[in-house]
Amino acid sequence: MKQIRKLTGLAMISVLMSCNTNSKTIALNEETTKTETVTMTTKSDEIVNxxxxxxxxxxxxKFEEYKKRGGALLEKYGGKIERIIKPKMLAKGDIELPDEIHFASYPSIEVFNQFNEDKDFQNIRNEYAMPAIKDISIFTSKNTDFKFNRxxxxxxxxxxxxxxxxKExxxxxxxxxxxxxxxxxxxPEFGAHFERFIAPFQAKGTLAKPNEIHRFYFDSPxxxxQMGTDKRMQALFPKRDESLSNLIFILGEAIQ
Structure with a gap:
């Protein structure tokens, strides 16, 4: 197992939020493989894996070849590999640091299913991905109606x-x-920006399905x-911590 480096002294998990939010509860699309209740409404038919x-x-x-071939085929379905993060540090949580975190988008659940059933994709996955992957956790997610400046x-x-x-x-x-x-x-004073704010509705792998997944970036280290040490943010941390049963927070760089 690779060495896991913990971020200390920065209280970096202050960034786990969105702006102008309203909590709502709905059931997800009946066409998905699991029907569950989440604490937000969906925003569109787009699927994010x-x-x-x-x-x-x-x-x-071998895995790079899988990304190249699989990504090209995905584009024919109107989807794309929109972001790949190379993890550098585990700031919060208790997992082995992944080698990569992929975000792939699909126009709809129907396209998502069609792509995964495509014989060419299955051949690409079996030839290039399966021999290269030691372990993987996958969360299929929907957009939400949380209002933030993406x-x-x-x-x-x-x-x-x-x-x-x-917490329940x-x-x-x-x-x-x-x-x-x-x-x-x-x-906003500290240059934090949100790219994604999504709600998983199904999971594969050993890692439990989270309620939300956030992806964001900073203008500068x-x-x-500075945000992590801001006194106003530190005063808010107890309210955040008391509401969560677990939090996995990874810092890294974008390689795509």
Whole structure:
């Protein structure tokens, strides 16, 4: 198992929020493989697949070929590999640091299913991905109606990926939403930007399905550290921590 480095002294998980949110509860599309209740409404038919990938030693080149061939085929279906994060540090949680985190988008659940049933994709996966992957956890997700200014970063930014697990009970969902509202008045000062705010509805692999997955970036490492040590944010952390049963927070760089 590779060495896991923990972020200390920065309280970096302050970034786990969105702006102008309203918690709602709905059932997901009946066409999905699981029908569950989540604490937000869906925003569109778009599907976002999130994969935490662990590679076998020496199989990086084979996996690169899988990404190239699989990504080209995905584009024919109107989808794309929209972001790949190379993890550098585990800021919060207790997991082995993945080699890569993939975010792939699909126009709809129907396209998602068609792509995964495509014989050419299955051949590409079997020839290039399966021999290269040691372990993988996959979360199939929907967009939400949480209102935030979605922005797009680049490879120069420091990225964060957060898997958020609420404690059971409506009061904890509401508590986290209140934390969101208060924190959103502060974080823009430090150059934090959200790219994705999604709700998983099914999971494969050993890692449990989170309630939410956030992907965001910072304009600079300095701004990231300043936000983590800001006294206003530190005063909000207890409300956040009391509402969560688990939090996995990974920092890294964008390689796509």
């Amino acid at each position: 999130v994969a935490l990938v662990y590679l076998k030693d020496g199989q990086e080149a 922005e797009t970063g680049d490879k120069t930014k420091t990225y964060g990926v957060a898997l958020v697990y609420f 009970g409506k009061k904890y969902e509401q508590q986290f939403a209140e934390y969101h509202d208060d924190a959103c008045k502060i974080i 300095e701004g990231m550290q």
